[in-house]
Amino acid sequence: xxxxxxxGVDIQAQEGPELSVIVPxxxxxxxxxxxxxxxxxxxANVAWEVVFVDxxxxxGTWDVVRALAQRDSRVRCVRRIGxxxxxxxxxxxxxxxxxxxxxxxxxxxxxxxxxxxxxxLLLASDQADLVVGSRYIEGYKSEGFNKQRAGASALATEVAxxxxxxxxxxxxxxxxxIRRDRFEQLAPKLSVHGFKILLDVVATAHGSLRAVEIxxxxxxxxHGESKLDSMVALDFLGLVFAKLTNDIVSLxxxxxxxxxxxxxxxxxxxLFIALQLFKAPFAEAQAAGAIVAMTSNFILxxxxxxxxxxxxxxxxxxGLIAFYIVCSVGLLANVGVAFxxxxxxxxxxxxxxxxxxxxxxxxxxxxxxxVWRKK
Numbered sequence: 001x002x003x004x005x006x007x008g009v010d011i012q013a014q015e016g017p018e019l020s021v022i023v024p025x026x027x028x029x030x031x032x033x034x035x036x037x038x039x040x041x042x043x044a045n046v047a048w049e050v051v052f053v054d055x056x057x058x059x060g061t062w063d064v065v066r067a068l069a070q071r072d073s074r075v076r077c078v079r080r081i082g083x084x085x086x087x088x089x090x091x092x093x094x095x096x097x098x099x100x101x102x103x104x105x106x107x108x109x110x111x112x113x114x115x116x117x118x119x120x121l122l123l124a125s126d127q128a129d130l131v132v133g134s135r136y137i138e139g140y141k142s143e144g145f146n147k148q149r150a151g152a153s154a155l156a157t158e159v160a161x162x163x164x165x166x167x168x169x170x171x172x173x174x175x176x177x178i179r180r181d182r183f184e185q186l187a188p189k190l191s192v193h194g195f196k197i198l199l200d201v202v203a204t205a206h207g208s209l210r211a212v213e214i215x216x217x218x219x220x221x222x223h224g225e226s227k228l229d230s231m232v233a234l235d236f237l238g239l240v241f242a243k244l245t246n247d248i249v250s251l252x253x254x255x256x257x258x259x260x261x262x263x264x265x266x267x268x269x270x271l272f273i274a275l276q277l278f279k280a281p282f283a284e285a286q287a288a289g290a291i292v293a294m295t296s297n298f299i300l301x302x303x304x305x306x307x308x309x310x311x312x313x314x315x316x317x318x319g320l321i322a323f324y325i326v327c328s329v330g331l332l333a334n335v336g337v338a339f340x341x342x343x344x345x346x347x348x349x350x351x352x353x354x355x356x357x358x359x360x361x362x363x364x365x366x367x368x369x370x371v372w373r374k375k
Contacts, residue, residue, distance in 0.1 A: 016098055016099065018046055018120070019102070019120055019177075020048070020094070020099035020102045020180075021043075021049070021116070022053065022090055022102055022104045023051070023104075023107045024086050025054045025065075026057050026061070028057065028107040028108065032052060032061060032064050032107055033068065034109060035107055036072075039113055039116075042113050042114050043117065049074045049098070050075055051078060052077050053078045054077065055080050056079060056082075062077055062079040078096055080092065085193050085194060086174075086195045087195060087197040087200060088193065088308070091187060094180070100179065100181070101124065101178070102178060102180055102183065103116055103119065103176070105175055106174055109219055111175040111216070115133060115175075115216045116177070119177040119214065123178075127210075128211060129182045129209045129210045129211070130177070130179075130201070130202075130209045130211045131177045131212050131213075132168055132170060132173050132212070132213045133173055133213075133214060133215075134214065134215060136154075136157070137169055138215065141216075141217040142218040156172055156236055160172065160203075160240065164244070166199070167211075171196075171199045173198055174198065178209075182205075183201070186204050190204060194235035194238065194239050196235070200243070241254050256363075256364045256367070259297050259300045259304065262296070263296055264293070266293045267292070267293035268289070270292040290331075291324075297323075298319070298371075306367075309373075311371075311372065319371045319372070322371045326366040326371060327363055330360075336355075337358040338354060338355025338358075341355070
């Protein structure tokens with residue numbers, strides 16, 4: 001029985017895959033089997049594997065993938081619980097794969113999987129480090145890209161190219177293939193939040209990737225709904241600002257600070273209403289403003305900044321109480337730093353800015369530890 005593992009006995013090693021296909025999924029149970037069959041046909045002459053990274057889909061996408069994996073060892077499923085976001089799913093999937101070349105493709109059947117062999121050839125022949133399925137070069141065709149989405153994508157592309165000095169024509173594409181060794185070098189600096197992983201990769205590489213773009217046919221979605229929600233624009237802007245600061249400021253911190261700015265407006269509005277309409281004493285009006293602002297900040301952060309860790313049910317109430325405590329301590333830190341700066345340099349706006357910055361940094365750090373804790 002121990003014959004197979006006894007020293008001196010040869011064990012036949014199976015050659016690993018040449019290409020890993022990474023497919024982020026959320027509510028795509030009707031698409032994954034179709035995509036698997038298409039990959040099977042397209043990559044008939046390639047040693048390949050496919051890694052579906054599912055964000056715990058309510059429709060049980062992960063269960064369908066596991067059924068496929070039972071029949072074909074080239075199929076793998078990574079089921080993520082407590083984490084959401086297309087970029088993070090792609091990063092985890094690529095790092096969990098094993099081939100020297102990795103492709104990212106959507107599960108919605110809109111990307112053209114028949115281009116994968118051509119993309120692989122360009123990488124394997126050392127003509128490129130990155131191959132992008134591009135919508136902005138000659139030969140591209142679209143069967144399912146509506147005018148509104150196309151316009152928004154084109155605008156975002158121009159913003160990215162000008163502000164981040166990205167040279168490829170379509171940095172917003174979700175269909176690309178890259179050398180594993182190059183991706184591994186960039187991975188520690190990539191953001192796990194947001195939806196535009198390719199833009200992050202290209203911006204982080206600072207022009208060091210040899211990129212080739214090829215046209216493809218963008219198909220019509222057959223099942224399910226788009227994974228892009230109304231918050232994608234903010235994610236995109238946050239990513240651009242993060243890259244402009246050389247990743248010193250994270251996308252999540254930028255969103256947290258934006259919510260804090262909205263909270264300041266809410267605070268002042270509530271204070272004005274309490275003082276002018278209800279004739280409340282200043283102390284009571286100020287307390288009301290603080291409570292309303294903290295509550296609105298919590299709701300917005302739960303909906304926007306931490307939507308991949310969104311609190312629900314009893315956890316929502318518990319999180320709100322924890323947020324009140326964190327922000328109360330943050331207020332003390334704010335005032336303490338402001339007084340300290342003002343004593344050294346009596347410039348009111350400088351002291352106020354220093355105090356506010358300390359407050360938002362404290363609230364952000366403590367919220368991550370005590371309110372929206374990773375499971």
